[in-house]
Amino acid sequence: MEELEQLKAQLQKFADDRDWDQFHSPKNLSMALSVEASELVECFQWLTEEQSQNLSPEQLSAVKDEMADVQIYLLRLATKLNVNMLEAVNQKIEKNALKYPVDKVKGSSKKYNQYGSNDEADS
Amino acid sequence: MEELEQLKAQLQKFADDRDWDQFHSPKNLSMALSVEASELVECFQWLTEEQSQNLSPEQLSAVKDEMADVQIYLLRLATKLNVNMLEAVNQKIEKNALKYPVDKVKGSSKKYNQYGSNDEADS
Amino acid sequence: MEELEQLKAQLQKFADDRDWDQFHSPKNLSMALSVEASELVECFQWLTEEQSQNLSPEQLSAVKDEMADVQIYLLRLATKLNVNMLEAVNQKIEKNALKYPVDKVKGSSKKYNQYGSNDEADS
Amino acid sequence: MEELEQLKAQLQKFADDRDWDQFHSPKNLSMALSVEASELVECFQWLTEEQSQNLSPEQLSAVKDEMADVQIYLLRLATKLNVNMLEAVNQKIEKNALKYPVDKVKGSSKKYNQYGSNDEADS
Numbered sequence: 001m002e003e004l005e006q007l008k009a010q011l012q013k014f015a016d017d018r019d020w021d022q023f024h025s026p027k028n029l030s031m032a033l034s035v036e037a038s039e040l041v042e043c044f045q046w047l048t049e050e051q052s053q054n055l056s057p058e059q060l061s062a063v064k065d066e067m068a069d070v071q072i073y074l075l076r077l078a079t080k081l082n083v084n085m086l087e088a089v090n091q092k093i094e095k096n097a098l099k100y101p102v103d104k105v106k107g108s109s110k111k112y113n114q115y116g117s118n119d120e121a122d123s
Numbered sequence: 124m125e126e127l128e129q130l131k132a133q134l135q136k137f138a139d140d141r142d143w144d145q146f147h148s149p150k151n152l153s154m155a156l157s158v159e160a161s162e163l164v165e166c167f168q169w170l171t172e173e174q175s176q177n178l179s180p181e182q183l184s185a186v187k188d189e190m191a192d193v194q195i196y197l198l199r200l201a202t203k204l205n206v207n208m209l210e211a212v213n214q215k216i217e218k219n220a221l222k223y224p225v226d227k228v229k230g231s232s233k234k235y236n237q238y239g240s241n242d243e244a245d246s
Numbered sequence: 247m248e249e250l251e252q253l254k255a256q257l258q259k260f261a262d263d264r265d266w267d268q269f270h271s272p273k274n275l276s277m278a279l280s281v282e283a284s285e286l287v288e289c290f291q292w293l294t295e296e297q298s299q300n301l302s303p304e305q306l307s308a309v310k311d312e313m314a315d316v317q318i319y320l321l322r323l324a325t326k327l328n329v330n331m332l333e334a335v336n337q338k339i340e341k342n343a344l345k346y347p348v349d350k351v352k353g354s355s356k357k358y359n360q361y362g363s364n365d366e367a368d369s
Numbered sequence: 370m371e372e373l374e375q376l377k378a379q380l381q382k383f384a385d386d387r388d389w390d391q392f393h394s395p396k397n398l399s400m401a402l403s404v405e406a407s408e409l410v411e412c413f414q415w416l417t418e419e420q421s422q423n424l425s426p427e428q429l430s431a432v433k434d435e436m437a438d439v440q441i442y443l444l445r446l447a448t449k450l451n452v453n454m455l456e457a458v459n460q461k462i463e464k465n466a467l468k469y470p471v472d473k474v475k476g477s478s479k480k481y482n483q484y485g486s487n488d489e490a491d492s
Binding site: 154157161164169171172232 | 400403407410415417418478
Binding site: 055 | 126127130133134137140141142143145146148149150151153154156157160161163164166167170171172173175176178183186187188190191192193194195197200201203204206208209211212214215216218219220223225228229230232
């Protein structure tokens with residue numbers, strides 16, 4: 001994931017150039033990330049699920065920008081906390097595979113702790 | 124960003140194996156993404172900014188998992204909407220560079236539309 | 247709205263008894279409120295709109311708890327910022343009536359700044 | 370809480386006049402509520418906790434508007450799901466009193482399930 005590491009460096013320079021590092025505590029970055037996630041939700045809130053699958057070019061362009069903002073703040077946070085996102089995602093996929101075994105969850109959207117397994121506390 | 128494209132394929136298989144594609148409309152995925160973003164916020168909500176910069180190994184591990192969940196839903200959404208995240212991020216960085224020129228914003232956290240520029244509306 | 251003012255006092259006592267006031271800065275309370283709002287979203291994220299209109303008693307009970315949590319943090323924030331919620335809501339309804347005149351918006355979910363009006367900046 | 374019930378009626382009329390009821394499924398309203406909660410977070414994201422306790426009149430006015438928006442969507446949802454908010458809040462306060470007994474939690478911001486109690490799972 002050289003590209004992500006490269007993006008992290010690029011975004012660090014962007015922040016440095018603007019003296020923004022002082023605002024970028026992990027706490028503040030988590031807030032900014034959730035705000036961008038909600039701006040993404042806002043694009044979809046009055047659409048039906050079907051409409052959300054058939055966005056106009058203008059709608060898609062707005063959605064793309066909000067997705068990029070989420071990615072940007074996620075990478076800023078990863079920089080601040082020294083997290084390698086590729087590694088983190090791969091570890092989480094492994095955990096999820098254990099939490100949601102195919103034979104138990106197929107076709108169901110229930111949360112894993114609704115299957116009566118003995119898993120540890122939720123996330 | 125071959126790694127991200129590879130992750131997208133891996134996550135698609137994960138969803139296919141569980142017959143979860145039916146739940147993964149862009150609308151629903153945007154909701155799930157924002158829920159994960161809030162679980163990240165929850166890790167920080169009662170911490171000071173300074174504490175958020177000095178997480179214990181347990182706290183960091185929990186934060187990493189939530190960051191991975193955000194990344195996972197973002198990639199699921201990217202799959203559903205045929206968005207290339209690397210391209211989207213690069214385009215957004217270019218836009219941001221225009222919105223936040225170094226000489227105007229250095230050391231300030233104001234939103235770009237608070238600088239009196241002539242930029243179009245934003246959200 | 248004597249009841250809301252009474253609730254505010256009751257919640258202040260609850261926090262005082264637990265020495266929680268130290269954590270309840272407006273910044274932190276806004277985070278907690280948004281986390282609860284997302285727990286509400288989580289109840290609905292994999293439901294269709296129709297299913298969300300026909301909750302089981304268990305689902306409704308969970309939703310009610312999350313709604314109460316949102317209300318509680320909103321009142322905590324109102325206490326900290328000396329905001330009278332009834333007054334704030336009434337003022338906002340008046341603003342909204344100007345932003346969304348019936349003859350312009352009937353049957354449409356567009357945001358007011360998509361109607362080509364000359365309104366001031368958005369919120 | 371006659372005032373809240375009166376507000377609910379007022380907001381129902383506002384929606385009826387604009388033919389907005391069609392968009393106001395519980396699912397969609399939960400999304401809109403969380404978007405407003407994030408607009409509230411946005412007001413605070415780059416402020417220190419101390420700054421968040423000393424808002425300028427302009428900042429406070431913006432915050433008030435967002436708080437009102439959260440309250441409005443919460444009441445809309447309460448209307449759609451036939452929830453009496455005063456009752457819901459009082460029930461939740463009773464639950465919280467059991468989950469967070471004064472002698473166990475005083476001065477701590479830990480989540481109740483971090484105290485080693487026997488409570489059932491929570492989110």
